Amino acid sequence: xxxxxxEDHQQIGELSRSLGVTTRTLRLxxxxxxxxxxxxxxxxxxxxxxxxxxxxxxxLKLKELGLSLRQMQELAEIYGETKMPDKIMPRxxxxxxxxxxxxxxxxxxxxxxxxxxxxxxxxxxxxxxxxR
Amino acid sequence: xxxxxxEDHQQIGELSRSLGVTTRTLRLxxxxxxxxxxxxxxxxxxxxxxxxxxxxxxxLKLKELGLSLRQMQELAEIYGETKMPDKIMPRxxxxxxxxxxxxxxxxxxxxxxxxxxxxxxxxxxxxxxxxR
DNA sequence: ACCGTACTTTACCTCAACGTCAATGTTAAT
DNA sequence: ATTAACATTGACGTTGAGGTAAAGTACGGT
Numbered sequence: 001x002x003x004x005x006x007e008d009h010q011q012i013g014e015l016s017r018s019l020g021v022t023t024r025t026l027r028l029x030x031x032x033x034x035x036x037x038x039x040x041x042x043x044x045x046x047x048x049x050x051x052x053x054x055x056x057x058x059x060l061k062l063k064e065l066g067l068s069l070r071q072m073q074e075l076a077e078i079y080g081e082t083k084m085p086d087k088i089m090p091r092x093x094x095x096x097x098x099x100x101x102x103x104x105x106x107x108x109x110x111x112x113x114x115x116x117x118x119x120x121x122x123x124x125x126x127x128x129x130x131x132r
Numbered sequence: 133x134x135x136x137x138x139e140d141h142q143q144i145g146e147l148s149r150s151l152g153v154t155t156r157t158l159r160l161x162x163x164x165x166x167x168x169x170x171x172x173x174x175x176x177x178x179x180x181x182x183x184x185x186x187x188x189x190x191x192l193k194l195k196e197l198g199l200s201l202r203q204m205q206e207l208a209e210i211y212g213e214t215k216m217p218d219k220i221m222p223r224x225x226x227x228x229x230x231x232x233x234x235x236x237x238x239x240x241x242x243x244x245x246x247x248x249x250x251x252x253x254x255x256x257x258x259x260x261x262x263x264r
Numbered sequence: 265a266c267c268g269t270a271c272t273t274t275a276c277c278t279c280a281a282c283g284t285c286a287a288t289g290t291t292a293a294t
Numbered sequence: 295a296t297t298a299a300c301a302t303t304g305a306c307g308t309t310g311a312g313g314t315a316a317a318g319t320a321c322g323g324t
Contacts, residue, residue, distance in 0.1 A: 013300060023301085024282060043290045045301055065249050069281070089260045096253050103246045107239050114235045117197050121228050128221045145270060155271085156312060175320045177271055201311070 009039075009047040019060065026056070033080070034059050034072050062092075066103070071095055141171075141179040151192065158188070165212070166191050166204050194224075198235070203227055 016023045029035050035055050038048045048056075062072055075095070078088045148155045161167050167187050170180045180188075194204055207227070210220045 011301075022283080024284085027303090028282065041290080043301085044303095045290065061252075065252060066245055086260050089256055093253060093256060096249050100246055100249050100253075103242050103249075107242050107246075110235050110239050110242075113198055114232055114239075117228050117232050117235075120193075120197060121225060121232075124221055124225060128218050143271075154312080156314085159273090160312065173320080175271085176273095177320065195311095 009049060010053070011048070012046050015048050015053065015056075019056065021060070029056070029059060029069075032069060032073055033076050034069065035076075065096065066099055067095060141181060142185070143180070144178050147180050147185065147188075151188065153192070161188070161191060161201075164201060164205055165208050166201065167208075197228065198231055199227060 010018075012023045012026055016026055019026075026035075030037055036052065038046045038052045040046055059072060062075075063069075075088050075092060078091055079085070082088075142150075144155045144158055148158055151158075158167075162169055168184065170178045170184045172178055191204060194207075195201075207220050207224060210223055211217070214220075
């Protein structure tokens, strides 16, 4: 089961560099079941195929969109059971939607927080008179 | 040095309830130097005066405005050195301002995140066709 | 004197998403 | 065969703001 070096397989260091994450992250994701364990050499070294990499990029994309690892674990479980991407998509849509809601609530809170601060700031400045 | 019970002194449990925080929080703030250690009975029980309580409310207000305990520690240090409230106010204003900036940056990021998500969502829906 | 409640300190636990060793193993190239 | 560079697993550390539990005082009322 020998694998030839970096033909269309990549090992973890190079891959992590090209993805802009650390090896720790890739191993963690694997351990959490977010990505499939890649093939190994006899010595135990991970070699990632193009498919593996596509999957990882998908996960990173979702992370970028703010999904938590916990949520992605859930998706991965669904995927693991059915192996059908169109099974997980409705759930992904749900997650994205509720995430969008959360973001809008968060924005609302932050906005009102900013208003509170500026109000409070005004009170301080009026009272202590430190314009700048 | 006996103290009479709850005349205008309050002990920690009652105070925490009236402030809507736990005793843990009050002790932590004291330990971190955010508030002055209150008087104690001979037995070691904390009794808070009105002034103590004002100070605590101030801290809680700042927390509500999103200052971190670390930042409040800094203010407390300045206050501890000078004992002059008008010394800390300029710094507080600074902190509030930079905090406001951070909030607006955060809001900006969240907004663009929301846009990304809806875009991504659209791509999924278009491709997999799950309107719902 | 005793009870029950509130208080005290100390110390470890929580969550998320990794970072950072340490000790050891594998591989490619010389 | 050796070495340099990379890989492996495992375990502990980090950040923030407390939560929670344990074991032991203190206090007020009877």
